[in-house]
Amino acid sequence: MTFRPLHDRILVERIEAEEKTRGGIIIPDTAKEKPQEGRVISVGTGTVSDKGDVRPLDVKAGDKILFGKWSGTEVKLEGKDLLIMKESDVMGVIEG
Amino acid sequence: MTFRPLHDRILVERIEAEEKTRGGIIIPDTAKEKPQEGRVISVGTGTVSDKGDVRPLDVKAGDKILFGKWSGTEVKLEGKDLLIMKESDVMGVIEG
Amino acid sequence: MTFRPLHDRILVERIEAEEKTRGGIIIPDTAKEKPQEGRVISVGTGTVSDKGDVRPLDVKAGDKILFGKWSGTEVKLEGKDLLIMKESDVMGVIEG
Amino acid sequence: MTFRPLHDRILVERIEAEEKTRGGIIIPDTAKEKPQEGRVISVGTGTVSDKGDVRPLDVKAGDKILFGKWSGTEVKLEGKDLLIMKESDVMGVIEG
Amino acid sequence: MTFRPLHDRILVERIEAEEKTRGGIIIPDTAKEKPQEGRVISVGTGTVSDKGDVRPLDVKAGDKILFGKWSGTEVKLEGKDLLIMKESDVMGVIEG
Amino acid sequence: MTFRPLHDRILVERIEAEEKTRGGIIIPDTAKEKPQEGRVISVGTGTVSDKGDVRPLDVKAGDKILFGKWSGTEVKLEGKDLLIMKESDVMGVIEG
Amino acid sequence: MTFRPLHDRILVERIEAEEKTRGGIIIPDTAKEKPQEGRVISVGTGTVSDKGDVRPLDVKAGDKILFGKWSGTEVKLEGKDLLIMKESDVMGVIEG
Numbered sequence: 001m002t003f004r005p006l007h008d009r010i011l012v013e014r015i016e017a018e019e020k021t022r023g024g025i026i027i028p029d030t031a032k033e034k035p036q037e038g039r040v041i042s043v044g045t046g047t048v049s050d051k052g053d054v055r056p057l058d059v060k061a062g063d064k065i066l067f068g069k070w071s072g073t074e075v076k077l078e079g080k081d082l083l084i085m086k087e088s089d090v091m092g093v094i095e096g
Numbered sequence: 097m098t099f100r101p102l103h104d105r106i107l108v109e110r111i112e113a114e115e116k117t118r119g120g121i122i123i124p125d126t127a128k129e130k131p132q133e134g135r136v137i138s139v140g141t142g143t144v145s146d147k148g149d150v151r152p153l154d155v156k157a158g159d160k161i162l163f164g165k166w167s168g169t170e171v172k173l174e175g176k177d178l179l180i181m182k183e184s185d186v187m188g189v190i191e192g
Numbered sequence: 193m194t195f196r197p198l199h200d201r202i203l204v205e206r207i208e209a210e211e212k213t214r215g216g217i218i219i220p221d222t223a224k225e226k227p228q229e230g231r232v233i234s235v236g237t238g239t240v241s242d243k244g245d246v247r248p249l250d251v252k253a254g255d256k257i258l259f260g261k262w263s264g265t266e267v268k269l270e271g272k273d274l275l276i277m278k279e280s281d282v283m284g285v286i287e288g
Numbered sequence: 289m290t291f292r293p294l295h296d297r298i299l300v301e302r303i304e305a306e307e308k309t310r311g312g313i314i315i316p317d318t319a320k321e322k323p324q325e326g327r328v329i330s331v332g333t334g335t336v337s338d339k340g341d342v343r344p345l346d347v348k349a350g351d352k353i354l355f356g357k358w359s360g361t362e363v364k365l366e367g368k369d370l371l372i373m374k375e376s377d378v379m380g381v382i383e384g
Numbered sequence: 385m386t387f388r389p390l391h392d393r394i395l396v397e398r399i400e401a402e403e404k405t406r407g408g409i410i411i412p413d414t415a416k417e418k419p420q421e422g423r424v425i426s427v428g429t430g431t432v433s434d435k436g437d438v439r440p441l442d443v444k445a446g447d448k449i450l451f452g453k454w455s456g457t458e459v460k461l462e463g464k465d466l467l468i469m470k471e472s473d474v475m476g477v478i479e480g
Numbered sequence: 481m482t483f484r485p486l487h488d489r490i491l492v493e494r495i496e497a498e499e500k501t502r503g504g505i506i507i508p509d510t511a512k513e514k515p516q517e518g519r520v521i522s523v524g525t526g527t528v529s530d531k532g533d534v535r536p537l538d539v540k541a542g543d544k545i546l547f548g549k550w551s552g553t554e555v556k557l558e559g560k561d562l563l564i565m566k567e568s569d570v571m572g573v574i575e576g
Numbered sequence: 577m578t579f580r581p582l583h584d585r586i587l588v589e590r591i592e593a594e595e596k597t598r599g600g601i602i603i604p605d606t607a608k609e610k611p612q613e614g615r616v617i618s619v620g621t622g623t624v625s626d627k628g629d630v631r632p633l634d635v636k637a638g639d640k641i642l643f644g645k646w647s648g649t650e651v652k653l654e655g656k657d658l659l660i661m662k663e664s665d666v667m668g669v670i671e672g
Contacts, residue, residue, distance in 0.1 A: 003162070005188040006154055035651050035660070044188070045154070047624075048143075052151045055628045058582055058621070066579070066651060066660070073187065075131050075162060084131070084162070084187045091649065091660045092581040092620070099258070101284040102250055140284070141250070144239075148247045169283065171227050171258060180227070180258070180283045195354070197380040198346055236380070237346070240335075244343045265379065267323050267354060276323070276354070276379045291450070293476040294442055332476070333442070336431075340439045361475065363419050363450060372419070372450070372475045387546070389572040390538055428572070429538070432527075436535045457571065459515050459546060468515070468546070468571045483642070485668040486634055524668070525634070528623075532631045553667065555611045555642060564611070564642070564667045 003077055005044040005084060010059060012038040012072065012083040035066040035091055038083065047087070057087045066091045099173055101140040101180060106155060108134040108168065108179040131162040131187055137178065153183050162187045195269055197236040197276060202251060204230040204264065204275040227258040227283055233274065249279050258283045291365055293332040293372060298347060300326040300360065300371045323354045323379055329370065345375045354379045387461055389428040389468060394443060396422040396456065396467045419450040419475055425466065441471045450475045483557055485524040485564060490539060492518040492552065492563040515546040515571055521562065537567050546571045579653055581620040581660060586635060588614040588648065588659040611642040611667055614659065623663070633663050642667045 005011050015037040040063045046054040059065060072085030101107050111133040136159045142150040155161060168181030197203050207229040232255040238246040251257060264277030293299050303325040328351045334342040347353060360373030389395050399421040424447045430438040443449060456469030485491050495517040520543045526534040539545060552565030581587050591613040616639045622630040635641060648661030 001190060001192045003188050003190055006183070006186050009187060011188070035649060047628075048151065049628045050146050050626045051628070052143075052145045052147075052149050053628050055624065068649065073131060073164065075187070077190075087582070090582050091585060091651070092579050092587070094577060094579055094653075096577045098287050099284050100287055102279070102282050105283060107284070144247065146242050148239075148241045148243075148245050169227060169260065171283070173286075194383050195380050196383055198375070198378050201379060203380070240343065242338050244335075244337045244339075244341050265323060265356065267379070269382075289478060289480050291476050291478055294471070294474050297475060299476070336439065338434050340431075340433045340435075340437050361419060361452065363475070365478075385574060385576050387572050387574055390567075390570050393571060395572070432535065434530050436529045436531075436533050457515060457548065459571070461574075482671050483668050484671055486663075486666050489667060491668070528631065530626050532625045532627075532629050553611060553644065555667070557670075 001078060003042060005042060007044045008047040008057060008087045009084055010043045010057065010087055010090070011041040011077075012065065012067070012085060013041055013080065014038050014083060015064070034069070036069050037094070038065050038067060039063070040065060041082065043087075059087060059090055059093060064094045066094065097174060099138060101138060103140045104143040104153060104183045105180055106139045106153065106183055106186070107137040107173075108161065108163070108181060109137055109176065110134050110179060111160070130165070132165055133190070134161050134163060134179065135159070136161060139183075143183070155183060155186055155189060160190045162190065193270060195234060197234060199236045200239040200249060200279045201276055202235045202249065202279055202282070203233040203269075204257065204259070204277060205233055205272065206230050206275060207256070226261070228261050228263075229286070230257050230259060230275065231255070232257060235279075239279070251279060251282055251285060256286045258286065289366060291330060293330060295332045296335040296345060296375045297372055298331045298345065298375055298378070299329040299365075300353065300355070300373060301329055301368065302326050302371060303352070322357070324357050325382070326353050326355060326371065327351070328353060331375075335375070347375060347378055347381060352382045354382065385462060387426060389426060391428045392431040392441060392471045393468055394427045394441065394471055394474070395425040395461075396449065396451070396469060397425055397464065398422050398467060399448070418453070420453055421478070422449050422451060422467065423447070424449060427471075431471070443471060443474055443477060448478045450478065481558060483522060485522060487524045488527040488537060488567045489564055490523045490537065490567055490570070491521040491557075492545070492547070492565060493521055493560065494518050494563060495544070514549070516549050517574070518545050518547060518563065519543070520545060523567075527567070539567060539570055539573060544574045546574065577654060579618060581618060583620045584623040584633060584663045585660055586619045586633065586663055586666070587617040587653075588641065588643070588661060589617055589656065590614050590659060591640070610645070612645050613670070614641050614643060615639070616641060617658065619663075635663060635666055635669060640670045642670065 003011055040059050040061050042061055043057050046056040067089050071089035072083035075082050075084055099107055136155050136157050138157050139153050142152040163185050167185035168179035171178050171180055232251050232253050234253050235249050238248040259281050263281035264275035267274050267276055328347050328349050330349055331345050334344040355377050359377035360371035363370050363372055387395055424443050424445050426445055427441050430440040451473050455473035456467035459466055459468055520539050520541050522541050523537050526536040547569050551569035552563035555562050555564055579587055616635050616637050618637050619633045622632040643665050647665035648659035651658050651660055
């Protein structure tokens with residue numbers, strides 16, 4: 001079973017941040033309202049412009065991305081907790 | 097009798113999620129505010145752009161889709177409880 | 193006397209739903225907040241695009257349509273209670 | 289003295305509905321929140337599109353129109369109580 | 385000293401309505417929430433369209449106009465109380 | 481050090497109105513909620529249209545302008561209290 | 577590891593204002609709600625227009641910029657506290 005996001009949506013698997021700092025101290029919840037990391041699983045065909053043209057997305061499957069903590073909608077597919085969001089919710093790609 | 101949705105609207109039959117987990121435990125209601133699955137029954141002719149062009153929809157009759165729990169308007173046609181929603185309410189298509 | 197709706201407006205006669213189910217039980221009011229059926233009496237010349245072009249409407253006089261319970265404005269013309277609404281308030285056409 | 293409405297505005301004289309039904313019974317105020325009839329006195333040169341083109345209006349001086357009870361701005365010109373409204377406030381034209 | 389309004393703005397001098405009716409009775413304030421008359425003093429170069437074109441305004445210096453009682457921003461220039469408003473606040477031009 | 485405003489922004493130095501009338505009477509604060517005068521120090525390259533074209537601004541460095549009392553953002557550059565605002569906040573230019 | 581901002585977003589390192597005035601007096605917090613200075617670290621490929629064209633950004637890596645105190649989203653990358661914001665949040669560039 002595969003999931004094909006529509007238009008400018010992407011399917012993302014959240015990468016849980018490690019709950020400890022390097023020194024091993026547990027970070028309290030309030031200190032973590034930062035953007036979240038995720039891995040793109042699949043992407044839609046692209047954004048539809050006002051003129052009806054389709055512009056392919058700039059992120060692709062496999063990209064490691066940053067997105068807002070509250071972005072996207074949670075969905076369970078084949079037992080995994082995933083997120084569906086719009087490409088515009090993605091702040092950028094972490095490379096290398 | 098058939099129903100022809102207008103423009104970018106689609107007619108959808110909700111697929112009720114099984115109320116139990118694999119182990120047979122009943123999931124309480126609050127745990128289910130996830131996107132819903134549905135089967136597309138019929139689709140409109142397409143989205144009308146600002147220029148007046150019509151772009152055919154990306155979902156088609158028979159597609160199994162995910163959509164937000166509160167999307168669409170409930171309608172009873174020939175005794176069946178169906179939903180009319182816009183294609184933009186569809187998050188993606190479940191294939192295979 | 194005839195009424196010519198302007199632009200993307202249509203003139204609609206509401207089709208009252210039967211107040212009983214097949215088995216003859218009267219449905220209480222709260223169970224009826226569903227889309228309403230209507231018959232199109234006359235239609236405007238079309239939607240005016242941003243570029244000034246006119247796109248003829250997709251519904252035509254005689255069509256049996258579904259629309260939201262609260263759509264449109266009530267108007268009395270020649271003693272009949274009718275509705276004036278925009279084509280975008282129409283969810284779809286019931287055919288056959 | 290004449291009044292030239294600007295762009296997509298029109299000058300309208302309200303036609304007071306008869307306060308009685310055919311049988312002569314006086315209608316209480318609350319029963320009259322229906323669209324109002326009016327006679328178009330003069331019209332602007334047209335709607336200006338985003339591209340700067342001017343599209344002439346679809347209503348013309350002399351037309352008998354329906355408009356929402358609360359549409360337009362009241363204005364007194366040469367002792368007459370008139371209304372200035374936009375063409376988009378006009379629901380349609382009563383002909384014949 | 386002259387004032388050059390920018391783009392689609394115009395500089396207007398309010399024409400105070402006479403406070404009396406023809407019969408000499410003073411109109412109380414609440415009866416005067418009608419559009420106001422004014423004389424156009426100077427106008428901007430025009431409205432800038434989305435495409436970057438400039439469309440000259442339809443009102444010109446010297447025009448006697450009607451505008452909403454609360455339109456525009458009051459400004460004192462060379463001791464005179466004037467108004468700066470957008471052309472879209474002008475309802476029409478009184479001619480003759 | 482120079483400051484280059486981006487796009488349709490301009491850098492403005494407020495011209496403090498004289499706190500006295502010609503007769504030397506001090507105006508209380510509430511009587512001064514009028515547009516403010518300022519001197520343009522530097523301007524951005526222009527407004528970017530939807531099509532991606534850049535339209536140069538209509539105000540230029542040195543212009544004496546009127547703007548709304550609450551327009552713009554205060555900024556301190558090289559010890560001076562200045563304002564950064566958008567050209568659309570400028571009501572007009574005082575010439576001569 | 578590098579971070580590639582998407583579209584019209586930029587990655588910025590905040591430049592902490594000196595907490596003292598030249599005379600060495602500590603400025604209380606409330607006196608500092610002014611635009612903030614920052615250094616651009618990396619920029620997206622550009623703004624996507626309605627037509628689907630990409631317009632490169634006007635700021636580039638290395639630019640010293642002014643932005644609103646509350647602009648952008650805080651993000652921690654390789655141990656540094658950085659900001660991701662849109663180019664439209666940038667007021668201008670400090671040069672020389």
